[in-house]
Amino acid sequence: MKKIVDYCQLNSVLISAICDATTFLAYNGYLNKVEHTGNSHDFIVNSCPNYCGSEFYIEKQCFNSGDLITANGTATLKFAKEIMNHLKVYSEEKIQKWYDFNKNGFYEE
Known part of the structure; x- marks a missing residue:
């Protein structure tokens, strides 16, 4: 696994x-040496x-x-949104609509 992470770092991938x-x-x-989050500090x-x-x-x-x-383990939806935005799989507006729908469902409370 470390080889994959090293490759990604070296090639800006x-x-x-999560x-x-x-x-x-x-x-x-x-x-x-980089800003990050996780399950908790x-x-x-x-x-x-060694951290x-x-x-x-x-x-x-x-x-x-x-x-x-x-992301921490409870942030699956936000995590997916950040990845989609980074990869530009759709417009930011379309990703935000997807996120809002999946966060709120059909009916906002």
């Missing part, structure tokens, strides 16, 4: 990680003895720092 994939990145030092600190990126931890469900998108 999007890296996106839930324990962010823990993998933290454990292996990939989050030590305490969880990463307690699970990753030293605390100053870059952002308390958000999902965070996009350019070629790196990280």
Whole structure:
């Protein structure tokens, strides 16, 4: 797995990680110098003895720092939206409509 992440970093390919994939990145030092989020700061600190990126931890469900998108395990919808926006699979307006529909359903409460 590290070879894939290294390749992506060297070639400016999007890296996106959610839930324990962010823990993998933290454990292996990939989050030590870049803004990111994850399941929680305490969880990463307690699970990753070599992690030293605390100053870059952002308390958000999902965070996009350019070629790196990280999210906690409860942010699947926001995570998908950030990836689609980054890849420009549709217009931002169409992606926002998709996001709102999936977040709110047919009926807003």
